[in-house]
Amino acid sequence: MTQQAEAVRRIPLNRDRVLSAAVVLADEAGIDALSMRRLAQELGVVPMALYKHVANKEELLDGMVDVIVGEIDPPVSGADWRSAVRLRILSARRSLLRHPWARQVLESRTNRTPAVLGYMDSFIGMFLAGGFSVDLTHHVMHALGSRMWGFTQELFDDSANAAPAPTTAKVQAVMYQEMAARYPNILAVATAANHDDGSVVGQGCDDQFEFEFALDLLLDGFGRFHEEGWTSNRAKPER
Structure with a gap:
């Protein structure tokens, strides 16, 4: 030793x-x-x-989540709500990428520790400080979901995690022909971008780009609703 x-x-x-x-x-x-x-x-x-x-393994896992939460940057002082939220979410994502197990553990937790609750409270506070109503902020949090922790459920997640069977160029060409005949829309979208093999979104998709693309769409929508004075009462259809 x-x-x-x-x-x-x-x-x-x-x-x-x-x-x-x-x-x-x-x-x-x-x-x-x-x-x-x-x-x-x-x-x-x-x-x-x-x-x-x-006390036990579950408390250990809760504490490990607290360590991850502690790595997330605090809100940027003086920034507008959109920048503050975006930067914080991307900081959370960097933390999860440093710890590949963290997403699985986060999804398994039923207990909300003070550190987790503190992060959620502070996260909500960024919208309220930006002038969002409590009503709109409530629905914003539903829309963001797990994205506030730096991840989201992806359309092709399960299939992407399975190792693809090796194929020859000839076999792959036949597969593409069959796909084009039976599922042309899926094939068109799936082959629309240059791919990298390390993706979890879809084979070769740029995970970070796709995450930020969706995040920016959400933030833009939240901003528009905020400027319009949106309320859930107005949005609900009459019965």
Whole structure:
């Protein structure tokens, strides 16, 4: 054992150290590899030592989400509401991209910790500070959904996560011909852009571009509704 490793093991254990180590372990080995036993091994302690700082695995995951939330930039002082919201969402997205497991964990959480609630409250506050009514802000939050955390459900997400079967150019040409005959509109849209293989939106689509494109559409729409004095009462059809 090196002197450096021994020195790390002698650092007093606390909640921040446990959570930081859990984030690093998930980053390096994946969220499925995270367990209280494995985390204790990484910290050089017995598993029971962890329970003085986190009650169980669920509380550990909640705390890891808090670490991610803590990485998101605060609202930019003096910026207009649109810029402040856009920058904050893109900061949240950068945090999620640094931690590939974070989206899965965020989607699994049913408990709202003070850190999560604080972020949501501050996020809502950017719209209210920009002059949005509580009514419009309520519907804005529904429209944004998970985008406030830097991700969104994508049309082709499930299929993109499956590894494509290797094909020859001849086989691919036949596949395109069949698609063109049976599903011409899908093919036209799917081949409309130059693609990169690392995408999760659709094979080769620029994920960041697509995320920002949709975000800007939403922000533009929110701004228009705000300027028009939109209210949900006026928008609801008469029965």
